[in-house]
Amino acid sequence: MTVHDMKHAASDSARLEAVGGRLSRVDGPAKITGKAHYAFEQQLEGLTHAVLVSATIAAGKVIGIDTRAAETAPGVLAVLTPDTIMVLKGASDWLGNPPAQPTYNPLAREVTFSGQHIAAVVAETFEQAVAAAALVKVSYDETPAIVDLSDGTDGIPIEAMTKEWGNAEAAFAAAPVRVCAAYNTPREFQAAMEPHGLIARWQGDELTIWEPSQWVDGMARTYAEWFGVPFENVRLVSPYIGGGFGSKALALAHSAVAAAAAKMLGRPVKLVLNRPQNFTSYGGRAATRQTVAIGADKAGRIQSIVHRGVNETAVDGMWVEPLGSVTAIMYATPNFSSKQNVVRVNTVVPGAKRAPGENPSAFGIECAIDELAYELGIDPLEMRLINYAEQDPQVKKPWSTRQLREAFAAGAEAFGWAKRSPAPHSMRDGRQLVGWGVAAGTYPVRRAYGEAMVKILADGSVEVESSSIDMGQGTYTILAQTAAETLGVPVEQVTVKLGDSLLARAGVTGGSRLAGVMTGAVYKAASQALDELVGLALSDPRSPFHGLQANTLAVKDGRIASPRGEGPELSIAELMGMLGRERIEAKGDTVPAGFTPEQRYNNYTTIAMALPHTEGDYSRHSWCAHFVEVRVDEDFGTVRVSRVVSALDSGRLYNPKLAESQWKGGIIMGIGQALLEEGIVDRRHGRIVNGNFADYMLPTNADIPDIQTISVGIPDPHSSALGGKGVGELGIVGVAPAIANAVFHATGKRVRDLPITLEKLI
Amino acid sequence: MTSQTHAGQTIIDPPEDGQFRNGQATNGSTPSPTTLSLHLTINGQTHALEVEPRVTLLDALRERLHLTGTKKGCDQGQCGACTVHVDGERVLACLTLAAQVEGRSVTTIEGLAGEDGTLNAVQAAFLEQDAFQCGYCTPGQIMSAVACIREGHAGSDEEIREYMAGNLCRCGAYPHIVAAVRQAAQELRS
Ligand code: FES
Ligand code: FES
Numbered sequence: 025m026t027v028h029d030m031k032h033a034a035s036d037s038a039r040l041e042a043v044g045g046r047l048s049r050v051d052g053p054a055k056i057t058g059k060a061h062y063a064f065e066q067q068l069e070g071l072t073h074a075v076l077v078s079a080t081i082a083a084g085k086v087i088g089i090d091t092r093a094a095e096t097a098p099g100v101l102a103v104l105t106p107d108t109i110m111v112l113k114g115a116s117d118w119l120g121n122p123p124a125q126p127t128y129n130p131l132a133r134e135v136t137f138s139g140q141h142i143a144a145v146v147a148e149t150f151e152q153a154v155a156a157a158a159l160v161k162v163s164y165d166e167t168p169a170i171v172d173l174s175d176g177t178d179g180i181p182i183e184a185m186t187k188e189w190g191n192a193e194a195a196f197a198a199a200p201v202r203v204c205a206a207y208n209t210p211r212e213f214q215a216a217m218e219p220h221g222l223i224a225r226w227q228g229d230e231l232t233i234w235e236p237s238q239w240v241d242g243m244a245r246t247y248a249e250w251f252g253v254p255f256e257n258v259r260l261v262s263p264y265i266g267g268g269f270g271s272k273a274l275a276l277a278h279s280a281v282a283a284a285a286a287k288m289l290g291r292p293v294k295l296v297l298n299r300p301q302n303f304t305s306y307g308g309r310a311a312t313r314q315t316v317a318i319g320a321d322k323a324g325r326i327q328s329i330v331h332r333g334v335n336e337t338a339v340d341g342m343w344v345e346p347l348g349s350v351t352a353i354m355y356a357t358p359n360f361s362s363k364q365n366v367v368r369v370n371t372v373v374p375g376a377k378r379a380p381g382e383n384p385s386a387f388g389i390e391c392a393i394d395e396l397a398y399e400l401g402i403d404p405l406e407m408r409l410i411n412y413a414e415q416d417p418q419v420k421k422p423w424s425t426r427q428l429r430e431a432f433a434a435g436a437e438a439f440g441w442a443k444r445s446p447a448p449h450s451m452r453d454g455r456q457l458v459g460w461g462v463a464a465g466t467y468p469v470r471r472a473y474g475e476a477m478v479k480i481l482a483d484g485s486v487e488v489e490s491s492s493i494d495m496g497q498g499t500y501t502i503l504a505q506t507a508a509e510t511l512g513v514p515v516e517q518v519t520v521k522l523g524d525s526l527l528a529r530a531g532v533t534g535g536s537r538l539a540g541v542m543t544g545a546v547y548k549a550a551s552q553a554l555d556e557l558v559g560l561a562l563s564d565p566r567s568p569f570h571g572l573q574a575n576t577l578a579v580k581d582g583r584i585a586s587p588r589g590e591g592p593e594l595s596i597a598e599l600m601g602m603l604g605r606e607r608i609e610a611k612g613d614t615v616p617a618g619f620t621p622e623q624r625y626n627n628y629t630t631i632a633m634a635l636p637h638t639e640g641d642y643s644r645h646s647w648c649a650h651f652v653e654v655r656v657d658e659d660f661g662t663v664r665v666s667r668v669v670s671a672l673d674s675g676r677l678y679n680p681k682l683a684e685s686q687w688k689g690g691i692i693m694g695i696g697q698a699l700l701e702e703g704i705v706d707r708r709h710g711r712i713v714n715g716n717f718a719d720y721m722l723p724t725n726a727d728i729p730d731i732q733t734i735s736v737g738i739p740d741p742h743s744s745a746l747g748g749k750g751v752g753e754l755g756i757v758g759v760a761p762a763i764a765n766a767v768f769h770a771t772g773k774r775v776r777d778l779p780i781t782l783e784k785l786i
Numbered sequence: 787m788t789s790q791t792h793a794g795q796t797i798i799d800p801p802e803d804g805q806f807r808n809g810q811a812t813n814g815s816t817p818s819p820t821t822l823s824l825h826l827t828i829n830g831q832t833h834a835l836e837v838e839p840r841v842t843l844l845d846a847l848r849e850r851l852h853l854t855g856t857k858k859g860c861d862q863g864q865c866g867a868c869t870v871h872v873d874g875e876r877v878l879a880c881l882t883l884a885a886q887v888e889g890r891s892v893t894t895i896e897g898l899a900g901e902d903g904t905l906n907a908v909q910a911a912f913l914e915q916d917a918f919q920c921g922y923c924t925p926g927q928i929m930s931a932v933a934c935i936r937e938g939h940a941g942s943d944e945e946i947r948e949y950m951a952g953n954l955c956r957c958g959a960y961p962h963i964v965a966a967v968r969q970a971a972q973e974l975r976s
Contacts, residue, residue, distance in 0.1 A: 049913070049916065052912075052916075053905075056895075056913055065854035217954065218922040219858070264920070266857070299860040299864070685957075689958030693958055716860065717860045723960070725946075725947045725948075725951045728960040
């Protein structure tokens, strides 16, 4: 549980503090002084350290584990193998589906991917555990592995991904202008700077887990099911999260190992994945392949889109990266077909990475429409406007809000798009070829129900509590702003507590849903608390407002008075004193009336209850347009992004300062995706060979130009209580195609295979 | 196997074949003394520490001294999250043994603000410019930035980008980090 006092963060202007104000992060002072203690930095008496031994083959059987040397190494407390670790119960999946198997062993005898956990060493110190783990000898019976998508078959059709209307194949065949190409994205990794890891401690049959988490309640459910204890017996604490990007929402095999070891040893266990293990212990973005065929008339109007996609999944797990999600909605077309397969390869189950589905989907369609524009000699921006979708082409419902036309206009204006020379290879600066590219992006508005506790305390301060989390999106800050504005108190009087499963429940922090869900819940809880305060002030005989001919009171700057200003005016603390109240608290939620306790539990611990973005009368999405300048060295083929202007529609922004940071972060991850990032698999043993920060290249400061973001959103009442849409995932969607399109404009070479590295250009 | 005391340190003689494994000489002799007594000066305070020679400065800070402000991102010298100052220069604590900094002055993020809590100009600029999101790379960025300015490598945005390129930020706060370093450098010059 983390408490923020707001002294450093407080601003002197009420406008800054209100919802929509540019308040600095309230968790900022703790983070810049080293006082923010992340989950597995807790200091516990008797803490032990566990280190994992991972498989060095991608397929086969473990036929022997020689633990003798490790067991006698200094400081070693236990060496756990598949035969000696306690067997857990199977746990339900994130949809709440019951487990496929009744039992679960987090250490593997049958290896299905390189890096799978085989054994674990627990020792008194980290150094002892590392050294002893190196002494564990595993022998294998290795069998041939399916290394990547190119080894696989056509794969398994995923019928649920099929989207079709009209007669796409026939209309494509009949179209006067046609483009058709294949687009590939490699395996990519979330690569959060904070590694995955945890501390597990048992006290009787109560388990406390300190673990960075995007979903405190969902992960607590998994632990409870693994160990067969009631949900209430598990406390999951995640005060700060050092980046997640989709990777930290689930309790994973290494989590189970640590919790089991703690139970077996009767001592708290800390287990942190080393950096290479962070590339193999949980899934990054699946490698994908798509073909996009677009048929159009001579004026550039799309007649048909035929889309086929495939993504890799694991031998013993299923991940579908929805490749047709943007394809189906970005442009108006009378005929459409999208189908998708998955191919099983020997990898850890791929997972969610920033904008799963939308990100690779946009790479396909946003490059393809660019190709169509050049085919027809139409400006790529104009091409997008010609085919602007006035409603959702798939579900045929109006958009809740779609400020994409405004995004194109604002971005083009700020970028200076009108000055672009249309022909490829026609702009240069010395030995550098200059290219300008554009692409659009979108992300659906995912909605869910949330809960929050708001407490007004005797001293007039306010506490907001929620089990939701802040991994850098700014939850602490925007919830403080929401409570301050709703209650009429200065923001420095508000304390926000997050990241603890003991607190009011919240669902997953993913899919850019949390801000919308939680501002709504806090608004509701704070309104209830305020109503109670005002009600008491008017009705309690001890109150100076008692008997006043008013039916309400106003609170401003922490002081309460009648709205017309007659009568007394006093601070909340003074009023609380007169009322003799220690606290007024209200738990507010946005859960529909009549939800059973079980439905509520499922709402917070599974994703099954999330509301579809096309539910009801509208189709809800955030939108963006990226304008990018690249410079390509004519001799060496090196690509630098030299300018980015992005205009984004995330609806109403709760805090533009923080939203801009998130957008830019997404854009920068997109630059990495376009130019640098690629998991490389050794074909002999199916091993990720660049599983570290030097060889799996992330963008560095020197790779990133200044980035201009422009908000073109308007409040969207259909998307959330306060009018916001998603922020966190949106920024990355469309960046890679904008860069690929700019590279084509610079060089005349179309690279359809990410990342765009120099050997693909020379 | 003998040990000798030298300037407050226990120096372990290497075994005959020069090989150690898990604190034991691989030549089968009896276990050697496996800990060093160190006195480390961190943020102006002296800490006495009994650690194995293989303990890094980073793990000494985080696991022994409970100074967790210095972050471990990779433990391989590839990310900069563990950046601290040793005698005023930026070093990677994950690539430095604790024993190497005896007699030197180590500053970590916890020691950067004034005694009264006054933020360093770089810290204040990071907050104002929103130069972080998750905050995990941030202590390393700030320690690097302080040194970068002190080294005279904050003369232009170009130069700041180059000299801050050893500190990865997956949240992508780079443009705001550049703005914060520029702002702090200007304030410190004036
Ligand atoms: S932890 Fe030291 S450089 Fe990454
Ligand atoms: S702020 Fe999250 S890694 Fe830099």
